[in-house]
Amino acid sequence: MAPVLELEGITKRFGAIEAIRGIDFAVEPGEVVGLMGDNGAGKSTLCRIIAGTFAPTTGTLRLNGHEVHFRRPSDAREEGVEMVHQDLALCDNLTAALNVFLGREITFGFGPFRFLDRGKMQARAGELFAELKSETRPGELVKRMSGGQRQAVAIARTRLSEPKVVLLDEPTAAISVRQVAEVLELIRRLRDAGIAVILISHRAPDVFAVCDRVAVLRRGEKVADKPVGATSPEEVTGLITGAIEYA
Incomplete structure (x- = not known):
């Protein structure tokens, strides 16, 4: 199967600091890849390049074989790349449905007179939660939700655009078992919907539970990219810390 996303020779410099250097990376439709590394390893910088927040200093990004150039996150979203940040960017005082449609509200009316179509948004949000098999209720306020339900809201939001690639930044941090x-x-x-997922995580048990592959960054360089069945949490820990140079 051809990769949906390919990165070739990606480098990012901030002045004299080289945050990432010469990274090649690819992910196929319906594949879940864990991206691991210590703080400052370059994980967030790489993902922000994929999501359109940063432009690479050098290197090439391709989606479905076509070279792309993102100047802002909205460019990436238009091409089917969505990112769920660690803080989720949810509004506690709004319902799940209104959070799903935040910035992409469905409206009705004439000319400048527009009104929120709450019924359509609630119905569509309900469909998205059902597809995800989540018990999250569209009309419930986000401030009353658990960490898992909040993640469901953020992930449902990515489904509005029928994405090709979804990046998840530490989605299991600070929540219960x-x-x-x-x-x-x-x-x-x-994954079952055919969407490529890049999971940024410090939690090896989660990566090994759900990912097909794991890529490890250290000091801005990719030091491993292996099927999870061909490595172990112990090897990954060694790669992260530098006890193992490459694998």
Whole structure:
């Protein structure tokens, strides 16, 4: 199967600092790839390049074989790349449905007189939660939700644009064991829908539970990219810390 996303020779410099250098990376439709590394390894910078927040200093990005140039996150979204940030960017005082459609609201009316079509948004959000097999209710306020339900809202938001690639930044950080299981199941639902998922995580058990491959960054360089069945949490820890140079 051809990759949906390919990165070739990606480098990013901030002045004299080289945050990432010469990274080649690819992910296929319906594949879940874990991206691991210590703080400052370059994971967030790489993902922000994929998501359109940063432009690479050098290198090439391709989607479905076509070279792309993102100047802003909206460019990436238009091409089918969505990112769920660690803070989720949800509004606690709004319902799940309104959060799903935040910035992409469905409206009705004439000319400058537009009104929110809450019924359509609630119905569509309900369909998205059903597809994800989440018990999240469209009309419930986000401030009353668990960490797992909040992740469901953020992930449902990515489904509005029928994405090709979804990047998840530490989705299982600071939530309970039961909620972690819910989030991992949401990731499997994305995979089963044929969506490529890049999971940024410090949690090796989560990566090994749900990912097909794991890529490790250290000091801005990719030091491993292996099927999870061909490595182990111990080897990954060694790669992250530098006890193992490359694998």
